[in-house]
Amino acid sequence: MAKLEKRALFAALGASAVALALATPGYAQDSNTFKIGVIAEVQAVAGSSIPQAAQLAADEINAAGGVNGKKIELVTYDNHSSAAESIRAFQRAVNEDHVNAVIASYISEVVLALEPWSGRLKTVMITPGAASDVITQNIAKDYDNLKYTFHGYLTSTSLADSTCAAAKDLLVGQLHMKSAVVMSEDAAWTTPLDAEYLKCLPDAGLNVLDHIRFSPDTTDFTPIFNKIEGEKPDVMITGISHVGVQPTVQWKQQEVPIPMLGVASQATNSSFWNDTNGATEGVLYQAVSGPDVAVTPKTLPFVKAFKAKFGNFPSYAGYTSYDEVYYLADAFKRAGSTDSDKLVTALEATDYVGTIGRIQFKGKDTSNPHALKVGPDTITGLMLQWQDGKQTNLWPANVANGKLRFPKFIKIGSAN
């Protein structure tokens, strides 16, 4: 008996040994590099571009001699789209791989879960794709602890504003539309989005007939489309990210005669055309960038380089994470140190023209600190439309490279 208990003892010790084995750092700390951890949903199309674009930026910077004589080194972690795994990855990045900053995730759930950790571990974190306003609202609430988080993508509110502005010009201006139905997935990032939609759409001249929120794991959208059609709006204003392929395909299959315009993250992926077998023809979606849109002089070169290196176009989070590496490096240069607090101060002073526009962060005294400033002289956002497998930009006019065009089952103005 005692012998067996001993065996048990060894086994348990073995278990702790496994832990100890894990303890030996994967990477020796190397003061000659500026380390950035990249935590991303490698298995999701939107997420897969994040580490790729970041790597591209790092390579370019290193080729140009690095920053403060240091090379930039990336450490990538797959979080399987799970908050729990992201937290583990974040801990590893900081405690194990001793990164100086982290670029993390396009999912609000994940970023919100990481936010307290970036505070606890006093490590700068920038999200390239999450939208929820809550991220920056939290910073406003508890600036001293959460100041290490930066929102490198538009907040839901800004997305809504950008969408409304585009709708005003394209739909009301060109097509004289009058009414809309808001249709969004039930998620934290859409709560502020919808709130803003309900405010800015009427201002843009679109009377909101109904506001539908559906569960993100909805698979059958027929009832939703039928309900909306029954209300005879001129357009459906979308707020979707977790879903995308299914509503689009069913919209086409059922030949719902009402155009879709709005925030549809998945539609920004170049692979979306294939994923939907072309059903996305005519879908209008808000974005901060597009493959053939020269938002800034940096945009097209980046897209070209990215395509050359990885064979496909970057997702929307690709653009932002590419920029983030650059302005992190820039902040690091100005801070002259990897000390997190100095980095934060430097980042707050960021004024950098990237692929999506001019990057500036809102100040600590605003309602959402560390959110990107939006507007004509910073970031306007775009409105693109899928046309024969291409993402064509229609708005704003100065960077437009195409005209509005709908598949024949869309009946413009038929509703009224």
Place this chain on the structure above:
Amino acid sequence: MRFSSAMRTLLVLLVVVVVASFLPLGVSGYVLGLLTIACYFGVFAMAWDLLFGFAGEVNFGPTFLIGTGAYTAGILDNLYQPPIWICVAAGTIAAVVGGVVLALPALRVRGPYFGLTTLVAVLMLQNYVVVDASLTGGEIGLTVPDVITISDAKNYEIALWFMAISAAILFSLSRSPVGLILQASGQDAVQAGALGFNVTKHKLFAFIISAFFSGLAGALMVFYLGSASVGTFVDITVGVQIIIAAVLGGRRTILGGVLGAVFIIAMAEALRPIGDLANFVVFAMALVVVLLFPSGFFGLLTRAKEGG
């Protein structure tokens, strides 16, 4: 003699825990973070094993109890920020209530049917969390303002000793008279009744204990992670991982659950280099163990003692 052997096992446990409690000296915060999670998972697995291994109830819904505890604690903290221990207590109580609710069908329907009721319970909770987003944070999850401590070492020690104490309690319980009666009821309720035992009472008790530890662990884990989300506390795949941990560790061993949990988490980590495939390989290994060594790790250790 048996009880003294139980004592010896507990002693071994103590030794291991004491050894483990020195890890913070030599181990990075990250590994501590991993082990912290592993400890909580260990408790989940042990609580599940008490229900399945002893009371003989196949529960696919451990996350129903865990989630109830975790979310109750998290929401309470989010709304009123009372002292953390109050939130934890509330979460635990809520879980116990959930345990009683879950027990009701168990006392009526058997086998796969009960398995499904538990599955349904999870789906219902998940639906509720998603639908009542204003309160629960929905799909996105809930960020709690407070945490017990932000020190990896402290968090680890808390989890470790919590796990140790739970293990000690659950293990002694399984070896105590009550444990015997539970096993008897689980194996043959009619005979247990004919021996003068109120099977209903004892099964209910098992559910309550299991719920108590699941809920408590869930609540504590919330205040470690600083957030609660469906993906971490409720989703069926989490429950699956717990069941796998328990089965890997060895059914009817209580302590096996901890081995299983450590294995799953350590493996996922050790395999990080192979990237996206890590999870795939871990589950494949688990499958092999289930197919080839049904009695699990702990079973292998103590096979000599195993009878028929």
Place this chain on the structure above:
Amino acid sequence: MAEPAHLEVSGLTKRFGGLVAVKDMALRVETGKILGLIGPNGSGKSTVMKLIMGIERPDAGSVRIGGVEVAGWPSHRIARLGAGMVFQHSRPLHRQTVLENIKLALLPDKLTRLFADPATDEHARVIAERVGLDGVLDRRPATLPFADLRKIEIAKAIARNPKVLLIDEPFAGLTSKETAAFSDLICELRDSGHAILLVDHNVKSVSRLVDRVIAMYVGEHIAEGTADEVMRNETVRRVYLGGSIETAARPESSFRDAAVPFLEVKDVSVHYGKAQALESVSFHVHAGEFVSVVGLNGAGKTTLFNTISGLLPYSGEIRREGAVLRGQSAATIARNGIVQSPESRELFVDMTVRENLDLGGQRLPIAENATQMAWLFELFPILKARQNQAAGTLSGGEQQMLTIARALMMKPKLLILDEPTLGLAPVILEQISKALERLRQTTQITVLLGEQNVTFALPHADRVYVLEHARIVWEGEPARFAAEMGTGYL
């Protein structure tokens, strides 16, 4: 124990759906006495025991233990009041030692008791010694012989020192030596003041022990008295032996293959876990012969037939026309012509009669299938009338006929009939009996019939074997049966 501990049952009635399993039963057992409750399968004796123990709720009647009315109580309360039950199938805790298994039964029904008080340990040892387990206290059940497992059950049952002890088929699965030892144990228990109720299939197996015996048949009390009285009782004799039987045996020598019998079973033994279900059974059947294996339920007939059909692992040898059967799958054996019509019938309840028969004849060419079915419809006209009705909706008798017919659809060389009369009304019995007679007259078919109902088994038989407690105890012509085996069989 101040007032005489005893069990008193009156007017006890239990219905399952339409069927009345127990009807107005009455019995009483005094302290230090043993009552035997006997009856063929389906007579309701086990139900009576379950009703007393509270495992089933009685629909009517009274159950008094030590004067306390317990009818309708949950079993754990009845147990604590003073009733213990020894289950026929023992399922000890495999991870615990014998001692712990016994301790289990001593534990109080409390959640607060986290540590057994040391006294229980001592107490458990005493009980273990009483039932003769003191040698193996620290062994695990899995390592013990079957007899010891039964002893564990007894130990558990007497742990709370019950006034009343119910024992279900005390000797099932035990070898003759073990049986003797077990009887002694039961006597000791009686002498130490327990009131004991033994439930078994026939008087003989319990006659050594009982003070009185009650015989049951289809849920009703048919006789009561001492063992001898009950054995002499006419009703009982009719139930077990039937009335006078004229037989039509053909001499064994008249079968061509006398040299190599069609089926030969040699020293076949079978165990269920540790329980001995067959003990070196040997017998043979000639081609064209009609052999009956007579034995009470639980004697091992079904086990024997399932072994021949290849459904059970066994030691010993089974030969068909000289060739060893071992290693062939059950299905192969059936395909090659040894076909069983099982006691449990195993019909496809949601399929029509015709479909069931079709499946039987599915390996026959369509035409042959049709002729065979026509012949069977002639043999069992009722099936023809019911051919498009779902098997599940047939009466018990019709289902039995269908089972036999389905087996015959396979054109068997050897037809094994297991308990075809189980729980059937006499009139149906008559029809089936006629059908068998015609089979025997008009075809070359070989039949192996297993029966507890002698009336049915003997008339058709050329030879008879008697199976008792897993052993063949008698072989001979049916005519000699009553004289030589009659009492032994009761």
Place this chain on the structure above:
Amino acid sequence: MGTASVSVVFWQILVDGFAVSSLYALGAMGFALIFGVSGVLNLSHGALMVAAVVAAWAAGDQLHVGPYTGAAIGIAVGFIATLLTYFIIVSPLLRTRKIREEEKEIFILTATLLWGIMIQELIAYLYTNNAKTVAPIVEGVMSIFGVRTPKNELFTAVVCWLVIGGLWLLVNRTRAGKSVLAASMNPRGVTLLGIELSQIYIATWAIYGLLVGIAGVLLGMFLGVSSYSVGPLTASAFSIVVLGGLGSVSGALIAAYVVGYLETITAYLISPAYRTIPALLLLIVVMYVRPRGLLGRR
């Protein structure tokens, strides 16, 4: 209900509910069949269906084959994956002596669960976890009872019923099929009739594989799936089968329509967000009042 008139909604529910229900039925029948015959609850069910969809999608997307070839490939993959499940996971567990009979259930559940997750992980690894849809074989819409319905939806319903009809003919009109049906009622019975149970098992799993493949591909054309759908798909098949009565194929058929319409009605009349909840409640109620399910025997 917005401005849509009641009668319109009624017909919409009737038409949409029918297609969804037929799909559920097809998915669940095989699940019920194998439980009846071999007593196995296959928790990798959803994963197998998703595998079929992704295969069909990948064939179109990467090999650029036509919709018919794509569908065929999808069905084939679903079929093969299912048979692998039987030979690698289920059959060994059914044979092994290492596990006590009463414990095999939990082992088969755990093992198939693990197997399902492995398939899911592999798919996510190879093709990301984004939703995938199969290029529909028929496009365009038509009007049924004044409801504009995608032809594909009708196509789905028709194929489902053809397959269900085919299955019905198979098990009621052919000898082989009948022995399978018989086995699902009484496995021991068929052994006594000289039919090898092992062959029946394989036959059953083969049929199941086909159903999984077809149901999967149709689902891919009709609604589309992602590797996240694995759990929900298994859960819905499981609950439908329990609702109908474990092992009863016809029960599963009926239950599928009950659930399908209940969900559609909820989605239309209450809110898409609550779609699955009433079905779950119904399930709980049924399990209380009639644990055997609607047509269950066990």
